[in-house]
Amino acid sequence: MKALRFRVRNYRNIEDSGWVPLDPVTVVVGRNESGKTSLLKALNKFNPGTAETYDAQREFPRDRYTRDYVIAGSTGAEWPVSSIEFEIAEQQKNDIATLLGPDRTVPETVTVTRHYDGSLGFSYMPQIGAKPARPDPLMEILEDLALSDDSSRLAAWSSAWYDRFTGLDDITSATGRALLSEIDGEISGLDDERLSALGAIVAAMLRMPFGSRVIDHVNALVERELPRLVYFENYGVLDSAIWLPEMFRGLEREEPEPRFRTALALFRHADLDPRDIAELGATGNRESDEAMQRQMEERAIRLNAASVDISRRCAELWSQRRHRIRYHVDGDYFRIRVADDSLEDVEIELESRGKGFQWFLSFFLVFAAESGSGMGDAIVLLDEPGLSLHPTAQRELLVFLERLSARNQVIYTTHSPFLIDGDHLDRVRPVFEDDTGHSRVLKGSWPAHPETVFALKAAAGYAMFDSLAEQDRSLLVEQVSDACYLEALSRCCARTGRGALDDSIEVVPCGGAAVCGYLASLLMAENRRPLILFDGTDTARLRRHGLVRALFDEGDSSIVLLDEALGWSGHDVCLEDLFGEDIILEGLGNATGISLSLAGDGHQAGLVGRIESAAAAANISLPRSWRLSTALAVTMSHASLPDDVLDSASLLFTKLAGDGEGR
Numbered sequence: 001m002k003a004l005r006f007r008v009r010n011y012r013n014i015e016d017s018g019w020v021p022l023d024p025v026t027v028v029v030g031r032n033e034s035g036k037t038s039l040l041k042a043l044n045k046f047n048p049g050t051a052e053t054y055d056a057q058r059e060f061p062r063d064r065y066t067r068d069y070v071i072a073g074s075t076g077a078e079w080p081v082s083s084i085e086f087e088i089a090e091q092q093k094n095d096i097a098t099l100l101g102p103d104r105t106v107p108e109t110v111t112v113t114r115h116y117d118g119s120l121g122f123s124y125m126p127q128i129g130a131k132p133a134r135p136d137p138l139m140e141i142l143e144d145l146a147l148s149d150d151s152s153r154l155a156a157w158s159s160a161w162y163d164r165f166t167g168l169d170d171i172t173s174a175t176g177r178a179l180l181s182e183i184d185g186e187i188s189g190l191d192d193e194r195l196s197a198l199g200a201i202v203a204a205m206l207r208m209p210f211g212s213r214v215i216d217h218v219n220a221l222v223e224r225e226l227p228r229l230v231y232f233e234n235y236g237v238l239d240s241a242i243w244l245p246e247m248f249r250g251l252e253r254e255e256p257e258p259r260f261r262t263a264l265a266l267f268r269h270a271d272l273d274p275r276d277i278a279e280l281g282a283t284g285n286r287e288s289d290e291a292m293q294r295q296m297e298e299r300a301i302r303l304n305a306a307s308v309d310i311s312r313r314c315a316e317l318w319s320q321r322r323h324r325i326r327y328h329v330d331g332d333y334f335r336i337r338v339a340d341d342s343l344e345d346v347e348i349e350l351e352s353r354g355k356g357f358q359w360f361l362s363f364f365l366v367f368a369a370e371s372g373s374g375m376g377d378a379i380v381l382l383d384e385p386g387l388s389l390h391p392t393a394q395r396e397l398l399v400f401l402e403r404l405s406a407r408n409q410v411i412y413t414t415h416s417p418f419l420i421d422g423d424h425l426d427r428v429r430p431v432f433e434d435d436t437g438h439s440r441v442l443k444g445s446w447p448a449h450p451e452t453v454f455a456l457k458a459a460a461g462y463a464m465f466d467s468l469a470e471q472d473r474s475l476l477v478e479q480v481s482d483a484c485y486l487e488a489l490s491r492c493c494a495r496t497g498r499g500a501l502d503d504s505i506e507v508v509p510c511g512g513a514a515v516c517g518y519l520a521s522l523l524m525a526e527n528r529r530p531l532i533l534f535d536g537t538d539t540a541r542l543r544r545h546g547l548v549r550a551l552f553d554e555g556d557s558s559i560v561l562l563d564e565a566l567g568w569s570g571h572d573v574c575l576e577d578l579f580g581e582d583i584i585l586e587g588l589g590n591a592t593g594i595s596l597s598l599a600g601d602g603h604q605a606g607l608v609g610r611i612e613s614a615a616a617a618a619n620i621s622l623p624r625s626w627r628l629s630t631a632l633a634v635t636m637s638h639a640s641l642p643d644d645v646l647d648s649a650s651l652l653f654t655k656l657a658g659d660g661e662g663r
Contacts, residue, residue, distance in 0.1 A: 001086040001225055003379055003409055004109065010079050010116075011042040011059055013433070017441045019085075023427045024405040027420055028413040028441075030431035035439025036413035037233075039431065040381040043411070044231035046082040046114045049370020049378075050261070054081055054116045076116030083113040092225055099217050101133040101208055110222055122219045133172050133208060135165045141198045154192065171205050172214060180206050227409075230370045233383040236262040237362045240349035242334040244278045262362050263334075265369035270306035270327060272299065277329055303327045314364060323357065336361075355388040356397065371408070380404060382412035386419060394418040417458030473505045474523065474530040475656065476516045480509040481631035482533070485575040488635035489649040498650035502657055505531070513540060517547050524551060529558060531656060536563025536573035537606070557658075565655040566648055572606030576627075578648050579634065579641070581607060587634035592623055 008017040013035055020026075030036050042059075045052050056076055060069050068074070087109055088096070097106045107124035114120055142165070145158035161183055168176055180202055187199045208214070236258035250260040267274045277299065311325045326347060328335045337347040338357070350358060363382070371378035386397040398421055401410050414420065420428060430442045477483055490501035501507070508530075510516045516532050523530050532547070534540035544559045552558055563573040571577075576584045581598060584607060589595050596614045598607075608627070615622045623629065 001089055001092065001110075001222075001227065003227070004085045004087055006043060006085075007083040008039055008042040009081060009083075010061060010064075011081050012038045012061065013437060014038055014042065014439045015061065017439070018443070020429055020441050021443060022409060022411070023424075025401055025410045025412075025421075025424070025427055027428045028411065028431055029415065029420065029428050030413070031415060034431045034433050036431050037383050038439065039441070040231060040383050040411065040413060042082050043084075043379075044229050044381055046084060046112075047226045047229050049228045049230050049366075053118050054114075056116050060116065074116075077119055079116045080113045080121070081116060083111055085109055085111045086222075086226075088222075089225075092221065095221055096218055098204075099208065099214055099221065100128065101205075101214075102137060104128070104133075112222065112226065120219075120223060122215075122222060124218075128215055128218060133170055133176075133205075133214070135168055135171045135176070135205070138171075138198070138201050138205065139165050141201060145194065145198070154190075154194065157186075157190075172208055177206075228371050228378045229381060230367050230378050231381040231383070232363045232366050232385075233258055234359065234385070234387060236366065237358050238262050238266070238336065238350060238365070240336055240351040242266075244274055244332045244334060247274065248278075262366055265366045266327075266334075266336075268369040269310065269365055270302060272302055272306075274334070277334065278332060299329065303329065310361075310365070310368075313368070314361065323353075325361070354393075356386065356393045359386060359388075360400070378408045380408050380410045380412075382410065384414060385412055387416070391416075391418040420458075472528075473502070474528065475501075475505050475507050476510050476519060476530050476532045477507060478510060478513050478516060478533075478535060479627060480511075481627040482575050483507045483509040484628070484631040484635050485579070488638075489578075489641070489646070490653065492639075492641050493646055493650050493653065496646060498646055499654050499657070500650070501653050505656070513543050517543065517551075520547065521551055532559045533565075533656070534559065534561050535575075536561050536566075536568065536571060538572075560655060562652070565652050567651070572609060574606060574608045576630075577607045578652075579645055583634060583638065583641075583645075584611070584630060587630040587637070588626065590637065591629035591633040592626060594620060594622070594626075596620070 003022050005019045005021045006017075007019050008014050010016075017039065028036050028039060045054055054076070056065070056069055056074075056079070059081075060079070069076075069079070088107060093106050093108075097104070100106065105126050105128070107126055107128060109125045111123040111125075112120055113123075139162055142158045142162040146155050146162055148155055148158075164179060168179065170176055171180060184199070184202045184206060187195050187202065238259065242263045247260050247263050250257055251264065264274075276295075307324075307326045311323060314325065315322050322340065324339045324347075326337045326339075328337060336350040338350055338353050339347045350361065363385075367378070367380065371380075382401075385401075386394045389397060394416060395418055398419060401412065404410055412419075431439055432442075434440050475486075477486065486501060486507055494500035508519070510519050513534055516534070520530050520532060532544075534544060540561055544561065547559060562575065563569050563571050566573065566578065568577075585596060585598070588611065594615070596611060596618065598610045598614050612622065
């Protein structure tokens with residue numbers, strides 16, 4: 001069954017998470033102590049791969065425990081913790097239909113809730129009504145047989161049985177079952193082909209549950225089909241050598257350390273009892289004991305089989321390198337050695353391998369042991385996976401999680417931007433602590449809390465850069481307003497038959513000339529050589545000189561200065577100057593309501609500088625985003641532009657096209 005959404009209540013600092021939608025991969029994002037781990041741990045005990053139950057004394061909200069649990073004399077049955085809504089699979093629908101009988105509505109979804117006492121509650125949509133299973137289909141056949149002229153004996157028999165079933169409201173009652181069993185025996189004794197349809201109906205009714213409500217049997221069926229939830233955290237990463245006496249002591253504790261749980265999963269995968277291994281290691285003269293020798297040979301065979309199996313399974317999901325894993329017993333120590341395809345004959349300890357592979361192998365063993373032999377249809381809960389990995393390895397971990405989600409649903413927590421897929425920000429569920437100290441989960445929006453949003457903003461930026469790096473040709477400009485002007489000018493030029501900006505060029509505003517340089521260096525590291533358009537200013541000329549020395553070859557034309565491209569060398573020039581004073585001042589007034597009169601002579605001072613000087617002289621404070629607001633007003637209000645403006649723009653586009661050739 002596929003999980004559609006979940007809800008956590010009355011668990012630690014979570015009063016009520018509300019319903020949280022689930023995707024194939026769902027990411028829970030939040031700062032430390034925001035409640036991410038509590039969400040996963042509450043979910044894990046819904047249907048864990050190992051025997052774990054809720055402990056109200058430790059997990060019920062502390063501020064309410066005495067009042068609502070102790071004084072109230074609660075048994076836990078009235079306090080729900082984790083709820084999951086599932087979509088019922090077609091096979092389960094068919095099984096439920098058989099249990100319900102004819103003319104009963106089969107539910108599409110079921111919500112299952114685990115309470116503090118471990119009990120489960122079930123809620124179906126559409127609801128399963130209390131409609132009794134009537135014997136109508138059976139009575140219709142009996143009536144047809146009673147009215148038949150073929151055999152007076154069969155007609156009399158059918159009529160008598162029709163009368164006996166008349167008035168019976170529910171064939172699942174004790175009376176109904178007794179009647180069905182009796183008529184089934186008589187049908188077998190008569191051995192009449194005309195009773196085959198009747199016999200089939202009776203057999204189907206006998207397969208329906210008796211002696212209790214049908215809903216109990218439906219609930220039992222659903223409970224059997226619930227997916228396992230497998231929880232894993234970084235503390236569960238395996239050591240290279242497991243000292244068995246320490247492991248036994250650790251497992252005897254009320255809450256064993258995660259690494260001992262992982263070690264136990266390893267032995268379950270190898271189909272070995274760790275205590276048997278310890279006893280073999282403690283034996284003195286093992287060579288003289290033939291039975292002991294056979295046991296050791298059996299152990300070696302199992303270890304070899306488990307080593308081959310885990311190596312093969314890991315290769316299916318971990319695609320970076322092909323590893324050969326070998327389990328080895330040395331006295332009281334169980335050791336794990338690993339070789340890879342670069343040096344196949346060289347085995348080294350697990351802890352000397354990369355952190356990513358250590359995490360993966362440890363998780364995989366727990367997953368294999370606790371999800372069931374099918375390695376699918378589980379809900380995998382990963383708490384802060386891959387924290388110790390380099391950002392590039394974290395991105396590779398995302399690929400692994402996607403592959404894992406092909407057969408399982410994955411929920412993981414993180415605060416690393418590199419473990420958030422920028423192409424799937426819709427999968428993110430932000431978690432934060434509100435003013436009351438309780439955790440909240442947001443759906444469909446991002447919180448205002450800067451620490452929570454940071455990872456999301458960084459992931460979005462990384463995704464944008466990835467998308468940019470995929471473009472064959474990029475034009476980096478200083479401001480968003482520059483991008484608006486260029487797009488509008490290009491449309492007007494194309495419409496009037498002039499040279500326009502090439503469709504293959506992606507205009508990218510960088511937020512300043514300095515950022516243009518940083519972004520250019522990043523793109524060149526991805527073997528993408530961008531075009532850069534700077535304003536025609538002295539500062540821009542100095543910046544171009546520095547970038548040419550650092551990134552480009554002397555004489556490289558990848559950096560274009562606006563004044564040189566327009567033939568206005570020596571002037572301070574921004575794209576606003578290309579439109580002219582009248583159009584820009586009109587746009588400024590429409591966007592901000594500010595009216596200015598400018599001093600100065602044309603391009604020498606630069607239109608942007610003249611506007612800012614005039615505003616300062618008039619004691620007017622320009623909005624921070626006045627250039628963008630003006631650009632939007634200009635481009636939206638001018639479907640056509642003067643010929644001199646378009647001629648200058650076409651000259652600029654021709655220059656950019658020439659400098660961009662071959663990129």
